[in-house]
Amino acid sequence: MSSTPSAALSRKTRSILRLWPPLASLSAYSGRSLRGDVAAGLTLAAIAIPEQMATARLGGFAPEIGFFAFVAGALAFALFGANRVLSVGADSTITPIFAGGLLTLAAAGTPHYAGLAAALAIFVGIILIGGGVFRLGWIADLLSVPVTTGFLAGISIHIIVSQLPGLLEISSPDGSLPHKILFIATGLERTNLYAAGLGLAVFGLTLVCERISTRLPGALIGLLMATAAVFLFGLESRGVSVLTVVQGTGPHLSLPTVTVDDLLHAVPLALIVSVVVMLQTAATTRSFTSDSGESPTVNHDFVGVGAGCVLAGLFGAFPVNASPPRTAIVSETGGGTQLAGLLAAALVLGLAVFGAKALAHVPQAALAGVLLFIGLKIFRLPLIIEVYRHSWEEFALIVITMIAIIALPIEAGVGIGIVVSLMHGMWTTTRAHPIAFEKVPGTSIWWAPGPKRKGETLAAVEVVAFQAPLSFLNAYVFQQGMLDLIEHRQGALDLVVLEASSIIAIDFTASRILMELIRHCRAAGITFAVARLESVRAQKAFRSFGITDLLGEQCFFHSVDEAIRALSPRPPSGDEAKQPPDKAPPTPAA
Numbered sequence: 001m002s003s004t005p006s007a008a009l010s011r012k013t014r015s016i017l018r019l020w021p022p023l024a025s026l027s028a029y030s031g032r033s034l035r036g037d038v039a040a041g042l043t044l045a046a047i048a049i050p051e052q053m054a055t056a057r058l059g060g061f062a063p064e065i066g067f068f069a070f071v072a073g074a075l076a077f078a079l080f081g082a083n084r085v086l087s088v089g090a091d092s093t094i095t096p097i098f099a100g101g102l103l104t105l106a107a108a109g110t111p112h113y114a115g116l117a118a119a120l121a122i123f124v125g126i127i128l129i130g131g132g133v134f135r136l137g138w139i140a141d142l143l144s145v146p147v148t149t150g151f152l153a154g155i156s157i158h159i160i161v162s163q164l165p166g167l168l169e170i171s172s173p174d175g176s177l178p179h180k181i182l183f184i185a186t187g188l189e190r191t192n193l194y195a196a197g198l199g200l201a202v203f204g205l206t207l208v209c210e211r212i213s214t215r216l217p218g219a220l221i222g223l224l225m226a227t228a229a230v231f232l233f234g235l236e237s238r239g240v241s242v243l244t245v246v247q248g249t250g251p252h253l254s255l256p257t258v259t260v261d262d263l264l265h266a267v268p269l270a271l272i273v274s275v276v277v278m279l280q281t282a283a284t285t286r287s288f289t290s291d292s293g294e295s296p297t298v299n300h301d302f303v304g305v306g307a308g309c310v311l312a313g314l315f316g317a318f319p320v321n322a323s324p325p326r327t328a329i330v331s332e333t334g335g336g337t338q339l340a341g342l343l344a345a346a347l348v349l350g351l352a353v354f355g356a357k358a359l360a361h362v363p364q365a366a367l368a369g370v371l372l373f374i375g376l377k378i379f380r381l382p383l384i385i386e387v388y389r390h391s392w393e394e395f396a397l398i399v400i401t402m403i404a405i406i407a408l409p410i411e412a413g414v415g416i417g418i419v420v421s422l423m424h425g426m427w428t429t430t431r432a433h434p435i436a437f438e439k440v441p442g443t444s445i446w447w448a449p450g451p452k453r454k455g456e457t458l459a460a461v462e463v464v465a466f467q468a469p470l471s472f473l474n475a476y477v478f479q480q481g482m483l484d485l486i487e488h489r490q491g492a493l494d495l496v497v498l499e500a501s502s503i504i505a506i507d508f509t510a511s512r513i514l515m516e517l518i519r520h521c522r523a524a525g526i527t528f529a530v531a532r533l534e535s536v537r538a539q540k541a542f543r544s545f546g547i548t549d550l551l552g553e554q555c556f557f558h559s560v561d562e563a564i565r566a567l568s569p570r571p572p573s574g575d576e577a578k579q580p581p582d583k584a585p586p587t588p589a590a
Contacts, residue, residue, distance in 0.1 A: 040335030041343030046217035060108030074345035078338035081304020082297035091321035121313030128306030140282030154405025159375035202369030248356030432468035511545035
């Protein structure tokens with residue numbers, strides 16, 4: 001059937017749209033898609049408005065700066081990101097980190113502080129874009145779940161403590177977090193009960209609405225009710241602070257004014273913030289893929305979030321991040337394309353430009369109540385309890401990371417968390433030891449010995465497995481363990497078979513150790529063989545480092561039984577003795 005010109009044009013248009021991933025979803029757009037995006041965009045705006053205001057306040061910025069950050073994140077990610085439902089904007093996870101770092105360079109609220117924040121956003125954006133272009137998504141796996149949980153718990157406590165002065169209408173102290181806690185505890189008698197009541201009411205309403213449905217904009221409802229209460233009962237005259245000054249203007253593009261010395265001091269902070277943004281972006285992308293069955297687009301989304309950071313910096317805002325809660329809102333309310341985020345951004349921008357007078361009367365305590373809810377939400381108590389029940393070691397990682405975040409400057413605590421996570425990973429690798437396998441009776445399976453199963457061993461044969469990659473971290477443990485098994489073997493030993501299915505990689509140091517072990521066995525009259533070297537990467541390393549040449553192709557086998565039948569000078573008895581030996585040992589599988 002010949003296609004009509006309009007049909008051909010339609011196909012051509014769709015092909016062009018698919019060349020740019022952000023527009024690919026529009027190639028099959030429908031009225032149903034529009035309804036879902038509008039519903040998601042309206043809900044997202046209702047959730048984002050109070051959250052962005054509160055997060056800006058957390059960082060020491062005016063409310064409209066939080067709106068600009070959200071608009072920049074949504075617009076840039078829609079153009080350069082891949083995930084169609086991911087929401088990008090000001091984020092309470094990274095705000096305490098960069099705010100704490102910037103306070104060591106400039107006073108909050110000053111033009112210097114704002115310029116540094118904007119420059120930091122551009123710096124972070126460039127790092128993220130580079131991470132996406134060079135496919136550095138693996139960086140997101142640097143922190144284990146316990147370390148990430150401890151990090152969020154520490155950030156949660158920072159958020160809560162930082163908002164208590166605003167909630168209680170008492171002065172906000174400087175200094176370390178423990179000092180702030182002590183100061184607040186000794187100043188509770190100065191609490192303004194009207195402000196505290198408003199803040200706690202907003203907190204409670206937000207919590208209740210979230211329990212009923214995550215789609216309910218409890219924070220926005222709470223802010224509107226708190227603002228109305230200030231008007232109706234004249235609470236400003238009773239000491240309740242309000243925002244007072246909100247600029248009714250939109251963002252404009254400009255480069256931040258900073259010195260080279262400022263940029264050099266911001267480098268470590270930018271790297272730390274970038275790692276945290278990568279972690280959260282990867283987690284969000286993996287949890288909320290645009291389509292079921294679709295592969296996560298982590299590296300592409302790094303570029304989108306990085307572009308959001310750059311645009312936020314040019315708007316005079318601060319670094320932005322992917323938000324798991326807001327992304328969940330878009331996904332749950334029917335959002336299917338970038339239009340949902342763009343609609344929310346347009347509504348937020350409209351409020352910033354045309355609703356400034358109304359925002360000026362929002363009580364500070366109400367924003368503190370919103371942030372208390374956010375802080376409580378990121379403190380993952382159920383997960384902490386679960387880790388405690390299953391692993392004392394990993395529970396200790398939570399505690400160590402949380403204490404580091406609380407007791408030290410946040411950026412230093414994050415660095416310690418990364419180091420602790422990597423050290424735990426290395427320590428886990430070094431705990432691997434060679435294990436003498438036993439044969440499962442009546443089968444050809446060789447398995448690790450267990451308390452409920454009695455395995456079989458063969459005279460003059462030792463089958464050993466090492467259940468980890470071989471590297472410089474565990475090579476000497478592997479060598480000593482192998483020597484101990486060989487030396488303590490009862491009776492004569494003619495054949496050692498290394499069951500290598502778990503050795504997915506081997507480095508240069510470990511290759512030298514393995515070759516020394518092979519030579520040691522030969523000097524003792526023991527044949528050394530390798531079975532089930534399944535990893536293509538490990539096979540390549542064996543050939544590259546000369547292990548294959550040293551052993552010879554005839555000493556590599558697809559199974560332990562093949563190795564024993566081919567190389568054991570003492571054929572096994574019973575059922576095994578009836579199995580004919582292979583005519584030629586197989587070479588490693590490609």
